[in-house]
Amino acid sequence: MRLKLALRDVYSGYVDSLVPTVIRAVCGGSVDIVPEDRAELVIVGPFRKKRGFFEKLKKSDRNRNATYLFHTGENVRRHAVPADFSISFDLGVDDDTHLRWPLWTDSLVWRERGIVYEPENGRFGGGIEIERLLEPLGPRPLEREFRAAIFSWHLNEPRGSLIEALSSVMEVDGFGRAFDKSIASHDSSGFYKYDVLQRYMFNLCPENSLYPGYYTEKIVEAYAAGCIPIGWADPNLDADFNAGALINSLPFAKAGYAKGMAEAVAPEKLRRLVEVPLLDQAPSLEPLVRFIGKVVRASR
Numbered sequence: 001m002r003l004k005l006a007l008r009d010v011y012s013g014y015v016d017s018l019v020p021t022v023i024r025a026v027c028g029g030s031v032d033i034v035p036e037d038r039a040e041l042v043i044v045g046p047f048r049k050k051r052g053f054f055e056k057l058k059k060s061d062r063n064r065n066a067t068y069l070f071h072t073g074e075n076v077r078r079h080a081v082p083a084d085f086s087i088s089f090d091l092g093v094d095d096d097t098h099l100r101w102p103l104w105t106d107s108l109v110w111r112e113r114g115i116v117y118e119p120e121n122g123r124f125g126g127g128i129e130i131e132r133l134l135e136p137l138g139p140r141p142l143e144r145e146f147r148a149a150i151f152s153w154h155l156n157e158p159r160g161s162l163i164e165a166l167s168s169v170m171e172v173d174g175f176g177r178a179f180d181k182s183i184a185s186h187d188s189s190g191f192y193k194y195d196v197l198q199r200y201m202f203n204l205c206p207e208n209s210l211y212p213g214y215y216t217e218k219i220v221e222a223y224a225a226g227c228i229p230i231g232w233a234d235p236n237l238d239a240d241f242n243a244g245a246l247i248n249s250l251p252f253a254k255a256g257y258a259k260g261m262a263e264a265v266a267p268e269k270l271r272r273l274v275e276v277p278l279l280d281q282a283p284s285l286e287p288l289v290r291f292i293g294k295v296v297r298a299s300r
Contacts, residue, residue: 002030003296004038006066010045018106018117019043019071019087022285022292025115039066041299044081046072067299073103073216075209085295091213091239099291100213102240105283107217107224112285123151124217125192128224130282136245137274141201141228146265147171148202148230151193152178158232162206162249165257166230169265172204197225202265206232206249215240222246223278228270230261244276 005023007014014020015033020043024031036042042063062068062082070083078086078098086098093100109127110117119127147170152159155178166172175196197203203222207214212234219241222229229246237243252260263269 001300002032003027003299004034004040005031006034006036006039006042006063008036008042008044009048010043010071011047014043014045017119018110019101019288019292021117022115022288023296025113026289026292026296036063036066039063041296042066042068044068044070044083046070046074046076046080048081067295069295073106075207075211075214084298085291087291089211089213089215091236099287101288101291102213102215104215104217104220104240105288107220108283110285113289115285115289123193124221124224125194128220130279132224133220133279134277134282136277137223137226137228139274141226141274142270144199144201147173147200148204149173149175149197149200149227150204151176151196154178156208159206162204162232162257165249165252166204166261168258169262170202173200193221194225197222197227200227202230203227204230207234210234210250212236213239219246220278228273230264241278242276242280244273245278247273 003023067085068083070078070081070086072078072080072088075089078088078090078093084097087101088098089102090098090100107119107121107124107128109119109129121127148166150159150163150172152174153176155163163172163174175191203225205218205222207216207218210233213236215233215237219229219231219233223245230249231246232249235248235250237248247264249257249261
């Protein structure tokens with residue numbers, strides 16, 4: 001029997017992302033996208049807004065015959081909508097109806113358990129091979145110009161302060177709508193991040209906000225392009241990455257971002273940093289496949 005799947009409050013193109021790809025694989029390709037009132041499984045995203053705030057999906061506003069899966073790649077808690085299952089960034093959750101599966105995994109090329117997933121990733125310039133993240137950067141970034149790039153749609157804090165602080169240490173070049181208002185969307189910039197970053201030693205890549213476990217594609221893309229990532233992220237990031245393979249500027253706030261960054265880019269520190277791989281071991285699809293299998297079984 002084909003699974004009847006509905007998508008609600010998700011971003012454009014979500015149907016081709018990793019989680020729906022795994023659902024199709026678990027179901028042997030037998031999946032139909034249907035309206036919510038006909039669905040057996042409904043995936044709800046975090047993009048239902050009202051007056052600028054995430055609006056909770058009320059139980060009365062649901063198909064009572066369907067199983068609901070809340071999937072967020074935003075810094076929104078797993079309980080943002082009432083659902084039977086959830087997938088989020090959140091660390092420290094002891095609940096078998098929840099899976100921590102961070103968004104950066106969607107940037108990777110997966111070839112596992114018969115599943116082939118190669119994201120187009122139009123902003124970056126293609127999917128990222130896992131093997132690249134298992135290798136140290138090596139000396140190549142240190143041979144590039146001592147300069148940083150940042151890609152941004154906005155300059156909300158802390159981005160403005162971080163750019164100002166890093167600019168006291170090196171030249172910082174900005175790309176994206178925050179620096180060029182003629183860019184109408186993420187996918188219409190006329191450049192790929194990967195290509196631009198080939199000229200830079202560093203990529204200033206702060207997260208938009210903080211929460212334990214909230215790490216997006218930013219650090220991974222910087223590293224895959226051969227740059228030293230300068231992030232701004234929750235200090236638990238060693239749950240996903242080798243902290244020694246990147247610069248996390250968040251701890252610099254106490255003594256001052258400029259001072260912290262100047263110390264972090266000292267030559268002897270950079271020589272040690274580029275010898276540390278971002279990942280110690282390859283991530284596996286197995287936890288996601290098992291979890292999706294449980295969700296699909298519950299929906300039948």
